[in-house]
Each structure stands twice: as structure tokens, then as C-alpha cells.
Amino acid sequence: MANLTNCPDTMCIYVGTYKKYNEGSLFGKWLNLADYSSYDELIKVMKKLHNDEDDPEFMLQDYENCSFFEKLGLIGESYISDETFEIVHQINDSGHDLEVFEAYVDCVGKMDFQSIYEGVVDYYMGEYSDNEAFAQYLLEMDIPESLPNYIYIDWETTARNLMFDYFESNGHYFKS
Structure with missing residues (x-):
């Protein structure tokens, strides 16, 4: 089987x-x-x-x-x-679901499977609910815990700018 x-x-x-x-x-x-x-x-x-x-x-x-x-x-x-x-x-x-491979092809287009496989293994960043959640996850580890509470991060704008270096399909994110 x-x-x-x-x-x-x-x-x-x-x-x-x-x-x-x-x-x-x-x-x-x-x-x-x-x-x-x-x-x-x-x-x-x-x-x-x-x-x-x-x-x-x-x-x-x-x-x-x-x-x-x-x-x-x-x-x-x-x-x-x-x-x-x-x-x-x-x-x-x-270790990735077929859905991740399908999302990668949606993002980069049809190519031979070996290139798709390498792209998923090298560039897959995970699954997130939206661009803002992805940006927040990616950047929060670099934000110091002692950051004053009066500093506000506009996650929507940050995500929009960050997405120039990433692409997404069906909630799956990849480095570009």
C-alpha cells in the first residue's frame, strides 16, 4: 500500500x-x-x-x-x-502535506517536481491566518520585551511591506 x-x-x-x-x-x-x-x-x-x-x-x-x-x-x-x-x-x-506543494505551485507556477520539492523544503515558512499574523510571528522574536507600551506597531502596513519578500497561497507562506 x-x-x-x-x-x-x-x-x-x-x-x-x-x-x-x-x-x-x-x-x-x-x-x-x-x-x-x-x-x-x-x-x-x-x-x-x-x-x-x-x-x-x-x-x-x-x-x-x-x-x-x-x-x-x-x-x-x-x-x-x-x-x-x-x-x-x-x-x-x-514532512509537508500535499496542500503545501499545491500552494507552492499556485505561487510560482508549474515546473518539474524536483524544483517544486526543493522550493518547498527551502522556502516554506508555515501556515498563518493572514499576512498580519505572519508578519507578527516573523518579527516579534526581534522585538525586545522591554519595548515601551506607548510604541504602536502597525501590523497591516508592516505586513504589506514585508510581503514584497514573501508570497502566499491558501494561508501557506514562502520566502521569495
């Missing part, structure tokens, strides 16, 4: 075949990627499911919780990349 601790354990694909579809049948089955430890194991199950065809041309008629892999071009109507399981394992080993 794939270890999906940091990825949704409901990453599913509905696998039919083009032949059946062209013959008017939507026969297939939902397969949860968490139930398979490798691409080869998944393909074996897909072939067994459609063993009434000599060389089935698989059609992924639907998929759920796979948008990150779709954005990277690793899953589509007629294929699932053999890199998918390797990437799932790398995400799990990173």
Missing part, C-alpha cells in the same frame, strides 16, 4: 477502457491509489479488471483528489504516470 500520510488517502481513479466506452459501456471501477504500493501493482490490477480485452487501452474516466498530479501532467484521461507513486513517497518523506 502507498503510504499517503501527507497526501489525501482518497486519491482515486475510475478506470474503464476506450473499447468499452466506444461500445457504449462505462464499465470500470474506482481504484484508490492508497491501496497500491507501486505503479506496476496498479497496472496489474487495471489489467485484471479488464482481462476480457487482449491489450486494454485504459481510460481514466474520472479521478478525485488528483488535481496536483493533473497540474503536473502526471495524470490524464488516458494515462497515469509511473512517476506518480515516487512523487507521493517524496511528498510523504518531506
Whole structure:
């Protein structure tokens, strides 16, 4: 079984075949990627499911919780990349949720997974409710405790200025 601790354990694909579809049948089955430890194991199950065809041309008629892999071009109507399981394992080993990787791609755009992985590992700053909370967290450790109480910090303006050096998506913050 794939270890999906940091990825949704409901990453599913509905696998039919083009032949059946062209013959008017939507026969297939939902397969949860968490139930398979490798691409080869998944393909074996897909072939067994459609063993009434000599060389089935698989059609992924639907998929759920796979948008990150779709954005990277690793899953589509007629294929699932053999890199998918390797990437799932790398995400799990990173200690970050898939959501963090998705946020990074939202901020910097589509690129190869290795660059995304390195960007998350090197630049992820954490999850915060808004820019002001992020700025306050980041800067409060540098504010002396003996700061007089008549000094007021405008966190909104501070955050706006600070965000020139950071970017954010869905509450996840990264150094730019």
C-alpha cells in the first residue's frame, strides 16, 4: 500500500477502457491509489479488471483528489504516470502535506517536481491566518520585551511591506 500520510488517502481513479466506452459501456471501477504500493501493482490490477480485452487501452474516466498530479501532467484521461507513486513517497518523506506543494505551485507556477520539492523544503515558512499574523510571528522574536507600551506597531502596513519578500497561497507562506 502507498503510504499517503501527507497526501489525501482518497486519491482515486475510475478506470474503464476506450473499447468499452466506444461500445457504449462505462464499465470500470474506482481504484484508490492508497491501496497500491507501486505503479506496476496498479497496472496489474487495471489489467485484471479488464482481462476480457487482449491489450486494454485504459481510460481514466474520472479521478478525485488528483488535481496536483493533473497540474503536473502526471495524470490524464488516458494515462497515469509511473512517476506518480515516487512523487507521493517524496511528498510523504518531506514532512509537508500535499496542500503545501499545491500552494507552492499556485505561487510560482508549474515546473518539474524536483524544483517544486526543493522550493518547498527551502522556502516554506508555515501556515498563518493572514499576512498580519505572519508578519507578527516573523518579527516579534526581534522585538525586545522591554519595548515601551506607548510604541504602536502597525501590523497591516508592516505586513504589506514585508510581503514584497514573501508570497502566499491558501494561508501557506514562502520566502521569495
